[in-house]
């Protein structure tokens with residue numbers, strides 16, 4: 618996996634919202650990561666930490682009061698500086714497929730799901746003619762576990778879970794090399810969560826012109842879904858990526874290295890079921906040092922200085938890495 622080419626390379630991505638009165642909201646700060654062909658990177662973190670803003674930046678969908686810095690390269694194209702014509706004609710749908718966080722807002726209210734799927738098939742694939750369009754639309758619905766007997770319904774006639782699956786079906790139609798899924802399992806019960814993420818995984822594994830695979834950036838607060846399909850995990854806290862890890866080491870042994878990542882796993886009902894105390898800081902009033910300090914049981918005076926992302930973790934006192942843990946076990 619590591620030998621494969623990056624489909625997306627994000628370098629120093631920051632997003633600031635300029636608010637009335639001159640206040641600035643630091644929604645994303647200095648994000649660095651790659652998503653490689655055939656890989657699923659799960660971006661996890663509590664609500665409000667900047668995950669969807671990051672996704673919007675990659676699609677050129679930020680509101681007018683946003684300022685960006687850094688770069689996000691998809692091949693030779695910098696998504697942060699691409700003009701709207703390029704974004705709408707070649708990026709959204711064709712190069713980047715989006716499973717949106719609010720499917721209802723992305724479905725056209727006055728059209729049936731079938732007609733929206735067929736229109737997308739016609740726009741993004743070589744399929745032509747009524748029968749071919751109909752078959753391709755039905756196949757896309759099937760892949761996203763959208764029931765065939767609801768294809769002639771309008772969006773308002775669908776439950777939240779069905780609208781989510783319709784949006785997933787639309788995102789899978791184009792053969793986009795990068796799939797960006799923002800909370801793709803919202804409103805689904807566990808069986809459907811599994812089915813949806815398995816389909817996303819299959820889509821990643823099967824794609825690419827030379828069979829080298831597509832790439833998936835899956836934003837989620839559903840850690841079970843992340844564990845099921847992710848190759849790597851990026852943990853976001855207060856607008857910063859504080860840890861990047863191989864999924865197997867993160868969810869298994871030796872576990873996450875950043876105290877916040879540990880806290881996320883410990884909060885799960887099937888683990889320690891102990892919530893992280895306190896709340897994340899306001900992104901408009903971040904402390905100078907580590908933003909997690911007020912909630913962290915490992916904090917010391919050193920943490921008043923911002924910890925840089927060295928290697929794969931941004932923390933002055935991280936938990937042991939695999940080699941350190943293995944060494945300790947050997948010498949114990």
Ligand SMILES: Nc1ncnc2c1ncn2[C@@H]1O[C@H](COP(=O)(O)OP(=O)(O)O)[C@@H](O)[C@H]1O
Pocket residue numbers: 634642644662663664665666667668669670671680682900
């Ligand atoms: N248009 C905007 N103007 C100002 N602040 C915004 C805007 N959009 C999002 N934010 C702020 O950015 C932060 C991150 O939001 P978001 O990316 O939606 O979080 P999440 O991680 O839950 O997806 C939130 O604090 C939110 O209030």
Ligand code: SF4
Pocket residue numbers: 875876877907908909910911913914915916917920924931932933934935
């Ligand atoms: S830098 Fe300090 S406060 Fe921040 S997570 Fe690490 S130990 Fe905790």
Ligand SMILES: [Mg+2]
Pocket residue numbers: 668669670718799
């Ligand atoms: Mg979000």
